[in-house]
Amino acid sequence: MTDLQKWIQSNTYHHSQFWDLKKLVEEKERQGLTVSLCLPTLNEEKTIGKEIILFRSELVNRYPLLDEIAVIDSGSEDKTLEVARNFGADTYLASEILPHLGEKKGKGENLWKAIYQLKGDIIIYVDADISNIHPRFVYGLVAPLIYRESVKYVKAFYDRPLAFSGDVRASGGGRVTEILVRPLFSLFFPELTAMIQPLSGEYAVRREVLEQINFPVGYGVETSHLIDVHHKFGLEAFAQTDLDKRVHENQPTQALGKMSFGILQTFIKRAKALGVIDKADHETVLRQFQVKNEQHEQIEIELMEDERPPMIEVEEYRNKFNRKLKKVK
Amino acid sequence: MAKDKMQKIYRRLPDIEKRLREMSEILLANLVMVGEIPAPTFGEEQRVQFILDRFNEAGLTECSTDEAGNGIGVLPGSDNEKSILINAHTDTIFSAKADHTMQVNTDSITGTGVADNSLGAALLATIPYIIEELDIKLRHRLVLLAGVKSLGRGDLKGIRFFLDNNPFDIDSAICLEGVELGRLSYNSIGMLRGEIICRVPESYDWTRFGDASAILTLNEVINKINDLRLPKRPRTSVVMGSISGGSSFNTIARESSLRFEVRSESQEVVDEIGERIEEIGIEISSKKGDEVQVDIFARRSPGGIDFSHPLTRCARNIIQELGIEPRLAPSISELSAFIDKKIPALTLGLTKGDNLHKENETIKIDPIYKGITQIIATLLAIDGGYCD
Numbered sequence: 171m172t173d174l175q176k177w178i179q180s181n182t183y184h185h186s187q188f189w190d191l192k193k194l195v196e197e198k199e200r201q202g203l204t205v206s207l208c209l210p211t212l213n214e215e216k217t218i219g220k221e222i223i224l225f226r227s228e229l230v231n232r233y234p235l236l237d238e239i240a241v242i243d244s245g246s247e248d249k250t251l252e253v254a255r256n257f258g259a260d261t262y263l264a265s266e267i268l269p270h271l272g273e274k275k276g277k278g279e280n281l282w283k284a285i286y287q288l289k290g291d292i293i294i295y296v297d298a299d300i301s302n303i304h305p306r307f308v309y310g311l312v313a314p315l316i317y318r319e320s321v322k323y324v325k326a327f328y329d330r331p332l333a334f335s336g337d338v339r340a341s342g343g344g345r346v347t348e349i350l351v352r353p354l355f356s357l358f359f360p361e362l363t364a365m366i367q368p369l370s371g372e373y374a375v376r377r378e379v380l381e382q383i384n385f386p387v388g389y390g391v392e393t394s395h396l397i398d399v400h401h402k403f404g405l406e407a408f409a410q411t412d413l414d415k416r417v418h419e420n421q422p423t424q425a426l427g428k429m430s431f432g433i434l435q436t437f438i439k440r441a442k443a444l445g446v447i448d449k450a451d452h453e454t455v456l457r458q459f460q461v462k463n464e465q466h467e468q469i470e471i472e473l474m475e476d477e478r479p480p481m482i483e484v485e486e487y488r489n490k491f492n493r494k495l496k497k498v499k
Numbered sequence: 500m501a502k503d504k505m506q507k508i509y510r511r512l513p514d515i516e517k518r519l520r521e522m523s524e525i526l527l528a529n530l531v532m533v534g535e536i537p538a539p540t541f542g543e544e545q546r547v548q549f550i551l552d553r554f555n556e557a558g559l560t561e562c563s564t565d566e567a568g569n570g571i572g573v574l575p576g577s578d579n580e581k582s583i584l585i586n587a588h589t590d591t592i593f594s595a596k597a598d599h600t601m602q603v604n605t606d607s608i609t610g611t612g613v614a615d616n617s618l619g620a621a622l623l624a625t626i627p628y629i630i631e632e633l634d635i636k637l638r639h640r641l642v643l644l645a646g647v648k649s650l651g652r653g654d655l656k657g658i659r660f661f662l663d664n665n666p667f668d669i670d671s672a673i674c675l676e677g678v679e680l681g682r683l684s685y686n687s688i689g690m691l692r693g694e695i696i697c698r699v700p701e702s703y704d705w706t707r708f709g710d711a712s713a714i715l716t717l718n719e720v721i722n723k724i725n726d727l728r729l730p731k732r733p734r735t736s737v738v739m740g741s742i743s744g745g746s747s748f749n750t751i752a753r754e755s756s757l758r759f760e761v762r763s764e765s766q767e768v769v770d771e772i773g774e775r776i777e778e779i780g781i782e783i784s785s786k787k788g789d790e791v792q793v794d795i796f797a798r799r800s801p802g803g804i805d806f807s808h809p810l811t812r813c814a815r816n817i818i819q820e821l822g823i824e825p826r827l828a829p830s831i832s833e834l835s836a837f838i839d840k841k842i843p844a845l846t847l848g849l850t851k852g853d854n855l856h857k858e859n860e861t862i863k864i865d866p867i868y869k870g871i872t873q874i875i876a877t878l879l880a881i882d883g884g885y886c887d
Contacts, residue, residue: 219603220531227528249605256605258524301600302535417600 174364174457175468181321181409182366182466185310191233194309198235198316205312206238206290209259210280214298215248221296221303222257228305235309240288241298242267242280250298262287276387277371285380292316294374302417311374314409322379322407323399327367328416329461341459341466343367345423348458350430351393354437356456358446361405362396363457366466369393369433372413379403389429390436397440501885505813508876508883509820516821516872518633526625526871527864529553531603533624534610534617537595540653544568546589550624550645557627559643567660570645573667574627576637576882581670583881584642584844585626585874586658586833587619588649588674592856609861614852618677618862620645622849622871629875637882642667649833654692654797658836671810671881672844673874674833678855680866681823682848684830685811686803687838688762689769693795695720695780696756697744700790713755714744716789721757723779727772733764737772762831766800799835810843810886817876821869843886847873 188194198205207225211218222239229235241254241261251261265273267283281295292315296307307326314321329341343352347369355362362368369392383398385391399407421429441447456471481487482495519526538546547570554562554572561573570589591612593599601610610617623643630637642665647657662669676682697716721739729735737759744755761776763769773795780793804811806827818825830846837844849870852862880886 215604216602219605220601223524223527223603224531227524231524253603253605257603304532 172468174361177405178364178466178468181314181364181406183310183314183409183411185306185411185413188309188313191229191235191305191309194313194316195233195235201316203292203316204237204290205235205292205294206240206284206288207236207294207296207308208281208284208288209239209241209254209296209298210244210277210284211241211246211250211254211298212244212277213246213248213250215246215250215253217301217303218250218259218298219253219257221298221300222254222259224303224305225308226258229308235312238289240284242284242287244275244277244280274387276389276391278385278387278391281391282385282387285377291377292374293377293380295372297371297418299418300416302415306413307372308374310411310413311372314411315374315376318409320406321409322376322403323395324374324409324411325365325367325396326370326372326413326416327365327410328370328414329366329412329466341366341461343369346426346430346433350433352458353456357453358441359397359400360453360455360457362400363468364405365396365408366410366412366459368396370416372416379407386432386436389432393433394436394440397437397444401444501809504883504885505816505880508817508879508885511879512817512820512872512876515633515875516868519629519868519871519875522625522629522632523864523868525628526621526867527603527608529624530608530613530618530621531601533621534601534608534613535599537593537597537599538589538591538612538620539594540590540592540648540650542595543589543647546620547645547647550589550620553624554627554643557631559627565661565664567657568647569657569661570647571661571665572627572643572645574630574637574641574643576639576641578638579640580638582640582642582667583637583878584644584667584669584672584842585623585878586644586646586672586674587623587676588616588646588657588833589620590647590650590653591615591617592650593858597858606865607861607863609859611858611860613860614677614850614855614862615860616675616677618849618867619675622675622874629871633875635875635879637878639670639882640667641878642669646833651692652796655833655836658833659839662836662840662842669837669840669842671886672837672842673877673881674830674837674844674846675874676832676846676848677862678850678852679826679848680850680870681818681826682828682846683811683814683818683825684828684834684846685806685808685814685844686829687799687801687831687835688764688829689766689801690760690762690797690799690831690835691769691773691795692758692760692797693773693776693793694756694758695776696754696790696792696794698790698792699751699753700788711751711789712745713752713789716783716787716791717742717744717755717757719783719787720779720791723783724759724776727775729772730768733768735761735763735765735768735772737761764801769798799831800839801829802838803829803834804843808843810845810881813880813886814845814847814873814877817873817880821873823869823873845877847877849874 536546593611697713745752780791784791850866
């Protein structure tokens with residue numbers, strides 16, 4: 171078994187492993203940890219009320235896992251803040267946190283300002299557009315941090331097959347992940363291909379890590395986190411939890427193009443800074459995911475993009491067509 | 500005596516309502532979670548399991564499902580001499596394929612089946628918690644029933660199975676319905692429910708262009724039913740609930756169906772109209788050569804307790820004490836099953852709602868607390884023996 175496969179086995183969880191919330195809360199309290207939930211919003215009145223009710227009922231009242239639920243809003247024009255306040259969340263406008271540092275537009279801005287505004291030793295970020303919200307979105311992510319001191323950054327992935335035959339099936343992320351991010355990681359940061367869904371918007375992180383890393387304000391925030399945390403703390407700082415299924419509105423392809431463009435900018439900036447651009451020549455293995463017997467495993471695909479020279483350089487060709495090799499300056 | 504004791508309950512009402520408001524998150528979270536589990540009639544297992552999980556978490560010692568699939572939780576009383584049942588049907592009219600996402604707004608919740616009857620089921624799941632928080636000590640045993648196979652072709656099979664086979668000797672019962680706050684049902688009317696299916700036979704002579712159509716046949720059936728003379732007294736009606744049939748613009752419809760219900764204060768009238776509808780089926784079938792099948796699959800008998808029964812009176816007074824106008828309406832739902840067993844029972848509504856049985860079914864959040872206060876107060880009155 172490769173090291174990467176070992177990591178996948180020991181650092182990949184399923185939320186059902188953490189069903190015992192009583193035990194989880196006891197362990198949290200024993201360590202004296204505080205946990206904050208941050209919901210970054212922009213026009214999310216349809217889903218925000220439900221998220222807050224569920225988290226407050228299950229993870230504040232019933233099992234006090236969360237010490238704080240805060241909505242950090244980018245200036246919604248609908249009733250997002252009113253609904254959130256009504257159901258008992260703390261609400262903040264991103265622009266009013268550290269106002270002298272100016273205002274940048276994007277989800278990453280809210281996540282970054284949350285570090286200043288929120289009190290917890292652990293901050294969990296959950297997108298506010300999830301229509302099948304459930305307490306597992308929080309406890310599934312926070313539990314590896316509470317149970318394992320070495321884990322610092324836990325990322326969600328969603329993998330619930332509806333129907334498949336045989337015992338091996340493909341797994342992995344969405345379109346941008348599989349088309350853009352996984353090939354890029356395979357080339358430049360092979361260890362990061364161990365993350366099944368590097369772009370998922372739900373993650374729980376220790377404050378000591380959050381305060382040490384940059385936050386692109388736009389689409390690149392997840393990608394940059396992975397690269398920076400990996401660089402500073404190594405792969406062992408990560409874990410990932412399968413949260414089954416996440417229902418949200420699908421993005422049209424053009425929006426994905428925008429997203430990819432943002433990610434690429436962030437990526438190239440980091441790849442250059444870390445001096446890994448030249449490494450691309452050596453890596454010829456694409457790492458994708460499959461599930462076999464309920465276990466996630468990587469498949470390594472050797473993909474050597476070989477090339478042929480211009481035909482004019484082939485002697486037989488020149489003889490047949492009576493062509494001459496011209497020297498081009 | 501009972502009057503004085505009821506005064507005691509009335510005095511508690513504002514405090515109960517206030518305390519319930521403080522518990523709103525648990526209730527609303529249960530509502531969202533229950534409501535997002537699809538539960539078409541005959542497919543309620545997961546929803547029942549969720550409610551049982553809640554019973555288990557609340558420490559109810561006895562909770563399980565029965566053979567019919569009903570979820571049952573028992574809260575022992577101090578002397579367990581009698582058993583009070585609170586029942587909510589868990590099934591909804593929506594298929595499992597429908598979008599079951601609940602949307603929580605500032606003052607309302609929208610989603611398929613939220614009023615009928617996810618709210619009732621969610622309250623049932625929350626009752627053990629409410630009773631504990633309000634520090635209510637009951638004398639009698641409280642049996643909580645998450646009923647299955649109630650609606651449509653389910654025809655109350657769940658609740659009937661429970662009433663035939665349970666060991667508790669139920670003394671009185673409250674049925675929870677999401678809407679409408681103020682609703683007080685204590686009796687049942689006579690009813691029969693059925694489906695008429697018209698089919699053009701496979702061997703039909705298709706050269707008889709335009710003449711053959713299951714829709715035209717059904718149309719004739721409908722006209723005939725419409726021509727039936729219904730008495731004004733006892734009050735009687737035929738509800739044509741839904742029709743379906745055919746498959747496209749230009750293909751002759753080979754099958755069509757009508758779902759209907761006959762309701763009357765008199766059992767004889769219901770039976771007579773049922774017979775007439777069956778005859779209409781035979782008549783049209785023989786005339787047109789199409790198959791007309793009349794399938795009557797559910798019946799209810801009129802009955803119930805009186806308007807002046809102490810249970811009715813108690814509930815009515817509590818509703819009025821809460822500043823709500825009682826709306827008396829006969830019921831053909833689970834109440835009928837209790838009536839058949841001669842168990843005094845009521846159906847009570849919990850809140851106000853809109854768009855009932857549509858995909859944007861909506862309930863108001865604020866009136867729920869009065870709705871639950873009414874249930875708790877009625878339970879206290881029954882337990883105190885003021886409704887006997």
